[in-house]
Amino acid sequence: MSNSTNPVIEIKDLRRSYGKHDAVNGLSLSVRPGRCYGFFGRNGAGKTTTIKCLLNLLRPNSGTVNVFGLNPQREEVAVKARLAYVPDMVAFYPWMSVRDTLEYLASFRRHWNRELEADLLNRFQLDPLKKTSSLSKGQRTQLALIGAIAPEPELLVLDEPTSGLDPIVRREFIETVIGAYQSGDPEHRTVFVSTHLISEFEGLIDEFTIIEGGRELLTMESDQARDRFRKIRARFAQMPTALNLPGALSVKQNGREVEVLANGNSEALLEFLKARSPEELRCESLTLEEIFVASNILKKGNA
Amino acid sequence: MVFQIDFKSGKPVYLQLVDQIRYAAASGALRLGDPLPGIRPLAEELRVNRNTIAKAYTELENQGVIETVPGKGCFLKENTSPFTKQVKHKLLLTEIDEAVVTAHHLQVDREAFLALVRERVDYFERKSQENT
Numbered sequence: 001m002s003n004s005t006n007p008v009i010e011i012k013d014l015r016r017s018y019g020k021h022d023a024v025n026g027l028s029l030s031v032r033p034g035r036c037y038g039f040f041g042r043n044g045a046g047k048t049t050t051i052k053c054l055l056n057l058l059r060p061n062s063g064t065v066n067v068f069g070l071n072p073q074r075e076e077v078a079v080k081a082r083l084a085y086v087p088d089m090v091a092f093y094p095w096m097s098v099r100d101t102l103e104y105l106a107s108f109r110r111h112w113n114r115e116l117e118a119d120l121l122n123r124f125q126l127d128p129l130k131k132t133s134s135l136s137k138g139q140r141t142q143l144a145l146i147g148a149i150a151p152e153p154e155l156l157v158l159d160e161p162t163s164g165l166d167p168i169v170r171r172e173f174i175e176t177v178i179g180a181y182q183s184g185d186p187e188h189r190t191v192f193v194s195t196h197l198i199s200e201f202e203g204l205i206d207e208f209t210i211i212e213g214g215r216e217l218l219t220m221e222s223d224q225a226r227d228r229f230r231k232i233r234a235r236f237a238q239m240p241t242a243l244n245l246p247g248a249l250s251v252k253q254n255g256r257e258v259e260v261l262a263n264g265n266s267e268a269l270l271e272f273l274k275a276r277s278p279e280e281l282r283c284e285s286l287t288l289e290e291i292f293v294a295s296n297i298l299k300k301g302n303a
Numbered sequence: 304m305v306f307q308i309d310f311k312s313g314k315p316v317y318l319q320l321v322d323q324i325r326y327a328a329a330s331g332a333l334r335l336g337d338p339l340p341g342i343r344p345l346a347e348e349l350r351v352n353r354n355t356i357a358k359a360y361t362e363l364e365n366q367g368v369i370e371t372v373p374g375k376g377c378f379l380k381e382n383t384s385p386f387t388k389q390v391k392h393k394l395l396l397t398e399i400d401e402a403v404v405t406a407h408h409l410q411v412d413r414e415a416f417l418a419l420v421r422e423r424v425d426y427f428e429r430k431s432q433e434n435t
Binding site: 012034035036056171174175178179182183186202203204205206223226227230283284285286288 | 308310312313314315316318341342343344346347349350351352354355357408
């Protein structure tokens with residue numbers, strides 16, 4: 001048994017290629033129990049490949065992947081008994097009803113919370129007698145979520161769970177993850193979510209990794225990231241010549257206005273701008289989504 | 304009470320909650336013995352991690368603003384700050400200094416600044432009386 005301080009997921013120097021193409025190329029990350037961990041990246045960055053290695057749907061070429069301290073290749077059943085996975089495209093047997101599908105899923109599980117299942121069916125207004133073939137995309141995702149939460153697993157792996165859903169279903173999805181899943185036993189309910197609809201999950205994410213070209217680009221606590229990455233806007237009566245901003249991540253100038261992205265040096269940049277007597281000066285944090293976009297600048301800077 | 308979370312404010316979300324609850328207590332919107340919203344419903348409503356709410360409540364408990372009654376939830380406590388006078392003043396000074404610096408940059412002069420401070424103190428006292 002892993003104790004509560006051991007990471008739930010530990011990936012070290014993971015490599016996986018498809019032919020000549022390296023999908024994941026030396027990725028490392030570690031997820032502590034009870035956290036909600038965001039895994040952000042553009043299409044093709046290597047998110048799904050990484051998740052498939054966690055679930056032993058793919059074998060790594062090299063590096064190690066541990067889930068609950070176990071190797072998913074050697075102890076697949078022990079690992080899968082303790083986690084649940086919601087992929088972006090969920091498929092069910094079309095001839096089964098909602099009820100049949102849940103019974104079928106429950107038959108693979110040691111534990112299944114009937115009360116929670118009933119609550120969620122009611123909350124999502126899913127008709128248990130309806131055939132899965134006649135469910136909408138939103139309803140399919142809701143059914144997959146019930147199937148993932150009812151066994152009350154220690155780890156919930158979500159791969160682009162809300163893409164293609166309407167805003168109301170997306171909200172309900174996230175509320176359910178927070179309420180029905182996370183609140184059940186907060187110390188031992190870990191969420192690993194890959195998404196590019198980052199703003200939806202903003203409040204939920206404790207820590208995140210941005211992956212780009214199969215490598216880690218940035219790993220940070222959300223609060224720390226919002227403190228470090230800031231956007232400063234200044235307007236001057238007359239644009240100072242030689243506005244050479246020390247260490248700004250990016251500078252955009254539009255007439256008498258300038259927008260500066262700060263990477264941990266917002267205090268210094270603010271002082272610098274203040275000293276040039278702006279008519280207006282504002283500073284705000286970047287949201288996680290804006291940080292994700294800005295991380296592309298970081299990448300170019302490093303290259 | 305209604306909470307407002309702003310991810311762009313640069314202040315950690317849990318501290319935003321702490322500030323808003325302290326504000327509600329100071330203005331009388333929350334009164335002695337009033338229950339705070341449960342962690343789960345509040346987390347769902349704000350769509351933030353339940354750890355964030357729990358962290359805010361722990362912080363408020365450490366500051367002596369609320370108390371947790373096992374099995375019943377959190378309640379607003381009598382205003383007995385555990386800090387000594389010196390520490391209280393020191394805590395306030397940082398905040399006052401910030402306001403003074405901002406006033407300087409906005410070219411708000413000394414009299415106008417002090418008048419504003421008086422006005423705000425009056426405002427909270429008035430509100431708190433209205434609410435009792």
